[in-house]
Amino acid sequence: MVRFLRRLLGLITLAAVAAGAAVVLRRRVGGSRERVDLYFEDGAMTSFEEGSPDADRMLGFAREVIAAARAG
Amino acid sequence: MDAAQVLKDLTEISSQIEAAVLVAADGSVLAATLQDDTSAGRLATAAQALVGAAEGAPRESGEGPLVQLEVATMEGNVFVVRDGERVVAAVTSADPTAGLVFYDLKSCLRAAAAEQGDGKPRPRARRTRKAAAEGVSGEISS
Numbered sequence: 001m002v003r004f005l006r007r008l009l010g011l012i013t014l015a016a017v018a019a020g021a022a023v024v025l026r027r028r029v030g031g032s033r034e035r036v037d038l039y040f041e042d043g044a045m046t047s048f049e050e051g052s053p054d055a056d057r058m059l060g061f062a063r064e065v066i067a068a069a070r071a072g
Numbered sequence: 073m074d075a076a077q078v079l080k081d082l083t084e085i086s087s088q089i090e091a092a093v094l095v096a097a098d099g100s101v102l103a104a105t106l107q108d109d110t111s112a113g114r115l116a117t118a119a120q121a122l123v124g125a126a127e128g129a130p131r132e133s134g135e136g137p138l139v140q141l142e143v144a145t146m147e148g149n150v151f152v153v154r155d156g157e158r159v160v161a162a163v164t165s166a167d168p169t170a171g172l173v174f175y176d177l178k179s180c181l182r183a184a185a186a187e188q189g190d191g192k193p194r195p196r197a198r199r200t201r202k203a204a205a206e207g208v209s210g211e212i213s214s
Contacts, residue, residue, distance in 0.1 A: 037142045038126050044134025054129045061122035062143035062150040068118045069091035069163040072104075072111025 034059055075103035078183045082162075086176040088169065090148070092162040093119060094184060102158065102184070119161035123152055140177075142170055153177040158184055 034050040036058045048055035075094050083089050083105055093104040095116045104112030126141050143150040144166070151173050152161045160177050 033144075034146060035144050036126070036129075037144075038129065038131065038138055039140045040131070040134050041136030041139045042134045044131065044136065046129070046131045046133075048129065058122060058125045058129065058143060059145060061118060061125050062145055063147065064118040065115065065122055065150045065161065066145065066148050066163050068111065068115040069106070072091065072106030072108065072115065 036062075074187060075184055078180055078187060079103045079105055081183070082160075082176055082180045085179075086162075086173060088164045088173055089162045089176070090164060091115065092160060092177075092180075094180070095120065095159045095161070097157050097159075115161070119150075119152060119159065122150065122161075123154070123159065126152075140174060142174075149173075151177055153181060155181050155185065157188075160184075 034055070036048040036055050038046045038048075040046075048058065050056065050059065079092055079094055082092055091105045093106070093112055093115045094102040096102050099116070099120060101109070101112050101116045104115060106112045106115060122143070123138070123141070127138055138154075140153040141151070146166065148166050149164045149168055149170075150161065151164065151170075152159060153174060154160070158181055160180050162173065162177060164173060
């Protein structure tokens with residue numbers, strides 16, 4: 001009985017660690033995606049994910065801004 | 073306090089901001105954290121091109137003008153906030169606290185507007201309980 005409980009506890013711990021690692025990994029991968037968020041005066045907001053033509057165009061300009069800022 | 077001081081205050085307050093430029097509506101550079109004018113001009117031009125592209129992008133809803141934007145790239149993030157008269161653009165490292173950066177940039181624009189005397193009403197100082205009581209007593213006596 002004690003051995004069974006120890007195994008069960010071990011499995012639960014392993015599952016909790018795996019779930020935590022999955023959450024951290026998902027956040028890191030999701031957080032590093034390139035995107036453009038536009039905010040308008042009336043409170044509307046539009047978001048563009050990398051891969052769309054509009055996003056890629058604005059991302060190109062943003063890279064120019066970053067390059068200009070870091071070159072100075 | 074001039075525009076350069078406004079930007080200096082911005083970078084002191086917000087440690088996440090690496091560089092920033094304050095641009096007038098006509099495209100002229102009012103102030104920049106970069107040392108030489110050429111670099112500042114290049115940064116301002118690139119920021120305006122970004123704003124132009126953002127204005128031309130399709131939108132999902134609403135009709136108001138663009139007031140702020142954030143672009144997240146692998147190299148870092150770009151923030152732009154603007155009012156009718158000025159645009160402030162800033163570059164941060166990747167994964168900044170966006171809300172704080174936007175707040176600091178808006179404060180920067182307000183300070184620049186106050187410095188140039190836009191004639192816009194400034195926020196009134198909070199009245200203390202004592203001052204409020206004096207105001208009430210004054211109204212009663214008159």
